[in-house]
Amino acid sequence: xxxxxxxxxxxxxxxxxxxxxxxxxxxxxxxxxxxxxxxxxxxxxxxxxxxxxxxxxxxxxxxxxxxxxxxxxxxxxxxxxxxxxxxxxxxxxxxxxxxxxxxxxxxxxxxxxxxxxxxxxxxxxx
Numbered sequence: 234x235x236x237x238x239x240x241x242x243x244x245x246x247x248x249x250x251x252x253x254x255x256x257x258x259x260x261x262x263x264x265x266x267x268x269x270x271x272x273x274x275x276x277x278x279x280x281x282x283x284x285x286x287x288x289x290x291x292x293x294x295x296x297x298x299x300x301x302x303x304x305x306x307x308x309x310x311x312x313x314x315x316x317x318x319x320x321x322x323x324x325x326x327x328x329x330x331x332x333x334x335x336x337x338x339x340x341x342x343x344x345x346x347x348x349x350x351x352x353x354x355x356x357x358x359x
Contacts, residue, residue, distance in 0.1 A: 237263045238337040240345060248275035248334040249310030252303050262312035262336045271342065272312040275334035277353065280307045281326040286317060310334075315342040322347060329353045 237245040250260040254275075256268040262275050276282070283294050283305060293311070296304040305311055310331065319342060321327040332352045339348070349355070 237261075239333050240335050240337055240339055240348065241332055242337070243333060245336060246331070246334040248312050248331060252305070252309065252311075254310065254312045256312065262334055264336050264338055270314040271316065271338060273315050273336035273339045274313045274318040274343075275331040276311055276313045276318060276328040277330065278305050278307065278309050278311050278313070279328050282321055282328040283307070285321050285324060285326045286313075289317070289320065291317065315339045319343050319347075327351060 239245045245261060245263060247260045248254050248262050253260050255261045256264060256270070256272040262273045264271060264273050278293070286293050293305045296302060313328075315338075318327055318330075322343075328351070330348060330351045331354050332348065333354050335348070
């Protein structure tokens, strides 16, 4: 497997392991041609985003045992679809993100300038 890059052109870091996230459920927002939803934004989900996602037809809070999915809660880190994050941004409910764990392919859908204010892993300007 080739090295996958984050939006800052560094190696893609792990997004979340409890619960284990990613299209491949390996903790990473890595992607390839099989990931049609582009599960590439490492988001720190919150109640507003989870409610919004549910209202759009993707309930991320209800456990699904057959997929070993415990359901998400406020504060969990999860690889969300780039288009869903962008929709949430437009609706005013975009969650914070971890740029070092957000895949570079996101930049095909969302401009970096839109992501930066939501980053939790960059130093703040004094």
